[in-house]
Amino acid sequence: MIELKNISLTYSENTLYDNFNLKVEKGELILLSGPSGSGKSSLLRMIPGFIRPHSGEVILFGQALDKHSLKSVRQKISYISQDVDFREEIVQDLIEEIFQYKINRHISSPLPKIMQLMDEFQLSQDLIHKNIRELSGGERQRLGIIICLVLDRDIWLLDEVTSALDSELKEMVVSRIGKSGKTVLIVSHDPQWEYAITRKVSIGKRGL
């Protein structure tokens, strides 16, 4: 489903990846581990094309990622970044905007689904009327995960999305994502993921 082939990437004169290879099968839940600055987040950002490798290929659904396949590939991916970087606006407006994107319009009544998941993830319903900047790190992370669940993409790329949650919530999120049956790549230092993953990929200072 995801194949990274002979990837080389240099960032600020540091070689992060040198002929790195990774193959991810459908339904796998892979934890990327490694020291800070080893390029785990860069690897996740490479998959939807936000960072381009200097050499090598990113292959998704059997198609090499290029300007022609980009659009169709991005439609199948949800990527949630470390700080869940939503634009600062009212949560409800943000949700409406995301589900007004042409590709997301087929998702019927997303708001009730989101409200239901907010209950499940112990988020107050009032949060919908708050501005994103008023949300704590944990609230933003849960909101990101909820949007990811409602979008229901084939591939989830999650970068430290549980770092600000307490252990009870972490377990709940891990369990929910573990049972999703989706292809998931996670960057996290939380031990809770160890029980849900199908494989752990260690990334050293210069990739694998």
Add this chain to the structure above:
Amino acid sequence: METGGISYVNYLWFLIFLIPLAYMNYKLRFKLNKRMILAILRMIIQLSLVGVFLQYVFRLDNNLINISYVLLMMTVASFSVMKSCSKQQLRFLPLVFLSFAVPNLIMLIFFNTYIVDLETILAARYTIPVAGMLLGNSLNSIIVAVNHFYNSVNENRREYFTSLSLSGSRIEALRPYFRQALMTTLNPTLASIETIGLVALPGMMTGQILGGALPLTAIKYQIAIMIAILVVRYFAAILTIVLTAFFSFDDYGIPLGF
């Protein structure tokens, strides 16, 4: 009231108001005097030269010269945008020129034909001053909008990528920044339209009244010019952002060099 000839002696008297200003600057150590004096001298020289030049242009009143003069104004304005914007890339110059030309020429022709009701559409007496007013406003609008748009995309790259990663197309992901830029550039004009007559009498209207026109005639022109200004500000800003944005992102939606 005779306004045809303001004497140079009267002008010199008028400059007397600058003396307390210069004194205050000196006392408060604002270090503005040199710049202020140079700016005023520059303005006097520039406007005098333009005045002499326009006298000839008005006397000749040749359509080709008039339109060439307007196009020259647009070219200077385009260079001015390049100088004032964070995106100082010369390859954008034709796009900026086009953004000036399309709305302003359409509006100018429409204004001269239907508002002033001219027989010669490009008559110098109307074309050049109206073009000047419209272009000045377009210039300001483009600079504010373009700087706001690109700076906010640049400062919010992560948020922009989040929108892309949640299936937004490049246009959808850029839309909020586009909207904000347009609002920023239009707000002052809308505020000025809202308060016109109550708070301030605009320059064109004041000029006409001082020149001997009836207030009601001056008001008709002012209403038309305010609408024209709003329209050109709007479309000049939109066109510049849309045209330059087309070449400012790579195939992957990643911002290029700004």
